[in-house]
Amino acid sequence: MKSLVTGANGFVGSAVTRCLLAAGHEVRCLIRPESDRRNLDGLPVEISEGDLRDIASLKRAISNCENLFHLAADYRLWVPNPETMYDINVKGTQALILAAAEAGMSRIIYTSSVATLGLNYDGNPANEETPSSLDAMIGHYKRSKFIAEQVVRHLTNKHKLPLVIVNPSTPIGPRDIKPTPTGRIVVDTLRGRMPAYMNTGLNIAHVDDIAQGHLLAYMHGRPGERYILGGENMNLLQILQTIDEIVVKKIKRINIPVTLIFPIAWIMEKIAIITNVEPRVSIDSIRMAQKKMFFSSEKAIRELGYQYRSSTEAIKDAITWFQNNGYCGRYINSPARKNSLV
Numbered sequence: 513m514k515s516l517v518t519g520a521n522g523f524v525g526s527a528v529t530r531c532l533l534a535a536g537h538e539v540r541c542l543i544r545p546e547s548d549r550r551n552l553d554g555l556p557v558e559i560s561e562g563d564l565r566d567i568a569s570l571k572r573a574i575s576n577c578e579n580l581f582h583l584a585a586d587y588r589l590w591v592p593n594p595e596t597m598y599d600i601n602v603k604g605t606q607a608l609i610l611a612a613a614e615a616g617m618s619r620i621i622y623t624s625s626v627a628t629l630g631l632n633y634d635g636n637p638a639n640e641e642t643p644s645s646l647d648a649m650i651g652h653y654k655r656s657k658f659i660a661e662q663v664v665r666h667l668t669n670k671h672k673l674p675l676v677i678v679n680p681s682t683p684i685g686p687r688d689i690k691p692t693p694t695g696r697i698v699v700d701t702l703r704g705r706m707p708a709y710m711n712t713g714l715n716i717a718h719v720d721d722i723a724q725g726h727l728l729a730y731m732h733g734r735p736g737e738r739y740i741l742g743g744e745n746m747n748l749l750q751i752l753q754t755i756d757e758i759v760v761k762k763i764k765r766i767n768i769p770v771t772l773i774f775p776i777a778w779i780m781e782k783i784a785i786i787t788n789v790e791p792r793v794s795i796d797s798i799r800m801a802q803k804k805m806f807f808s809s810e811k812a813i814r815e816l817g818y819q820y821r822s823s824t825e826a827i828k829d830a831i832t833w834f835q836n837n838g839y840c841g842r843y844i845n846s847p848a849r850k851n852s853l854v
Contacts, residue, residue: 517583518543518608520539520557521547522551522584524583524680525583526552527719528723529552543562551689564599567607570608574612578617585601587653591653592784597652600656601659602659609664619730621729621730624738625654626679626740628649628658630643632806633803635804639810646658650796650800651794668735677738678733680725680740682715682742683719684717684718684719685830686832688833691839693797696792698755699840706752708766709765709767710748713746713747714745714751715744718743718826719826724818725739728818732817737815739809749767751827758831773793778795780792
């Protein structure tokens with residue numbers, strides 16, 4: 513069987529690609545002509561160049577494929593031109609799903625995000641049924657993914673599609689080449705650039721567990737349903753201390769109120785407008801940090817057989833990969849971050 517994977521060169525996409533290959537799938541990868549392909553080096557995959565904004569390229573990529581794993585998205589917490597993000601995440605997703613429906617694909621896995629889900633303000637983990645709304649979405653990335661998921665759900669119901677939605681939490685692990693915002697936390701901590709922390713929290717999951725969750729959703733997921741693919745809930749301080757313990761360092765850190773970071777984020781965004789390089793800290797990222805993004809994967813565990821390893825193991829694998837690939841001697845903020853599709 514042949515499966516099309518969009519965003520296959522990205523962090524999660526490349527992990528899903530490896531997982532599918534190990535399960536015996538033939539894999540065709542839809543990636544942009546200018547994309548970084550290092551994560552696909554040495555893999556026996558077919559490359560189909562295209563763009564979510566180019567319908568003809570989508571139809572070419574889908575041709576003769578039985579399954580679709582749609583992971584590609586414009587993932588940036590700051591964007592100079594929001595329209596591009598909506599064109600890719602919403603309109604591009606709609607065009608791709610419609611093309612898949614027209615082709616009669618036997619299975620479609622759409623990768624959404626926990627960013628589209630509601631949060632419990634008492635700190636208890638949220639699940640797939642926790643209420644959410646567009647008004648509660650902070651920033652264009654969350655808003656675009658929320659709208660895209662609503663579009664996908666509508667198309668699934670209208671056309672009776674064999675489509676399953678997965679909502680990964682915060683991935684961490686090897687092959688985070690950009691790196692992602694969470695990967696940057698790891699790199700900055702390793703380089704001694706995290707002397708302070710905010711009172712926020714994330715759900716940390718090994719990228720390979722999330723990839724396995726995609727395969728399980730393909731095998732066992734119920735059409736029209738969505739499944740959180742997560743791991744352990746951790747405060748930011750716990751994440752930093754775990755990194756310290758792994759590399760055998762003891763660092764005292766201070767807790768900085770979120771309100772004190774807003775002026776810094778404002779200045780960084782002004783600089784970013786001039787340089788057109790994503791700022792290290794954005795106003796939206798600080799607004800998000802005011803909430804603890806804790807989630808439960810109980811539904812995926814119960815219905816899919818999903819499992820996740822400890823956050824310590826996930827962080828350790830990320831550290832090893834960053835160290836082995838030279839990230840600890842330099843900070844990566846390459847032009848590729850200007851328009852990242854994962």
